[in-house]
Amino acid sequence: MDYRLQAPDLECLIQAIRNQGYLLYGPTLNDRAITYGEIHSVSSLPQGWTDDQQAGQYRVKRRGDKAYFGYAVGPHSWKKYLQLPRRPVWKAARQNQAIEIIEVQETAPKQAFLGVRSCELHAIAIQDRILSQGDYHNESYRQRRAQLFTVAVNCTSAADTCFCTSMNTGPEVTLPSDLTMTELIEGEEHYFVIRSGSEAGTTIMEKLPLRPASEEERKLAKGRVEGLAEEMRRxxxxxxxxxxxxxxxxxxxxxxWEKVADRCLSCANCTMACPTCFCSTVEDTTDLSGEHAERWERWDSCFTADLSHITGGSVRADTRSRYRQWMTHKLASWHDQFDSSGCVGCGRCITWCPVGIDLTEEVRAIRALDQTQTRSQEKP
Known part of the structure; x- marks a missing residue:
């Protein structure tokens, strides 16, 4: 059932979540970008701010209203709280003539995400399949994911770089979330249409000053999201x-592939900003005395030469092969491995590419060449 939450009561929602013992993370205005950080109160949110995104360009600017979630997505994704950018795997110490391996005990915090978009819920679901299922799961990710509480927000506006409709991942929230909201501003009226998707979500809603949403309010919320979807399809x-x-x-x-390689810097920005890329490596360190050693896991990228380095050299030694690996894995072989695409259409790889390489343009370019080749083969 849908309910109406007045915008001034958003503070009640934030404090209700925090009072349940969650570390609450959400959008904040930081270093001229809307990034994810810890939320202590409603004043932490980027109220009245939006983002202007193009290929290789990102700017924040003032909105004409006081929307709390009137932006698209920034350079950070939620994966930094689930698949940590850097974490210890084990430690070792010399004890006389023996080596003692010290297990790293991690206590996963209770975390809550505020303002999760539909494309990002799909990204988390993709990482779930990769990192928390099967025989080779990431225990750190699994523990963090098990305690996660999400507050999803339906998109009513999009950046020029968004293409979630192409990947069937938005703008409407369709995957499970503990709470789902749609922000509406109509003249002097500013409120959220909110619903629960779990027992934990219902517990939070019971602490909020709510009233049932009217049929008109429900239709307005649905219409805004459907209108955006149609706009994006065009x-x-x-x-x-x-x-x-x-x-x-x-x-x-x-x-x-040669054409895009002439532009690509192999900087790995696209993979670092991507909410589903999961490549990692390990690095071993020791102190000068040789008494202590540690192994750390950290994010890596298929654009680095070392990731594919084996005896004799790198499997993908040039930019052409690295970009082809990234795009083909993301959009094609991911289906074979994980039964879905690895792309959710958030557009981060387009915005944060220093030279403005656009994945959607590369798809169209390959399709055009493919069609030209097919026609030439069909000619008698």
Whole structure:
């Protein structure tokens, strides 16, 4: 059932979550960007701010209203709280002539995410399949994920770099979330249409000053989200993703890989900003005395030469092969490994590429070359 929460009562929601013992994270205005950080009160949120995103460009600017969630997505994703950028795996110490391995005991905190978009819920679901399921799971991720509380927000506006409709991941929240909200501003009226998706969410809602949402309010909330979806489908970045796997497998030797390689810096910005990229490596350190050693896991990227380095050298020694690996894995072979695409259409890889490489444009370029080649083969 949908309820109405007045915008001034958003503080009640924040404190109700924090009073349940959660570390609450959400959007904050920091270093001229909307990033995720700890939320102590409603004043921590970027009220009245939005973002202007283009390929290779990001700016924050004032909105004409006082919306709390009137932005798209920033450079950070929620994965930094679940798959930690750097964490200790084990430690060792010399004891006389023996080596003692010291297990690293991590106490996972109770975490809550405020302002999770539909594309980001899909990203978390993808990382769940990779890092918390199967025989080779990441125990740190699994423990952090098990205690997570999410407050999702339906999108009523999008950045120019968003293409979630192409990947069927938004803008409407369709995956489970403890709470789901839609922010509405109508003249002097500013409120949220909110619903619970779990027992934990219901517990929080019982502490809030709510009233049942009217049929008009429910229709208005749904209409705003559906209107945005239709607008995005007519936009320049929308594309057909139904056959991407076959398209990319068919074009592993496409001439377009050379063209994009001439621009790509192999800087790894796209993979660092991506909410689903999960590549990591380990590094071992020791002190000068040789008495102590540690192994740390940290994020890595398929754009670095060392990630694919084996005896004899790197498997992907040039930028062409690295970009092809990233895009083909993300959009094609991910299906074979994890039964879904690895892309959720958040657009971060477009915005945060220093040279403005646009994944949607690369898909269209490969498709155009593929169609040209097919027509030439069909001619008698």
């Amino acid at each position: 936009g320049p970045r929308h594309f057909d993703s139904s056959d991407l796997k076959e398209l990319l497998y068919r074009n592993l030797d496409s001439a377009n």
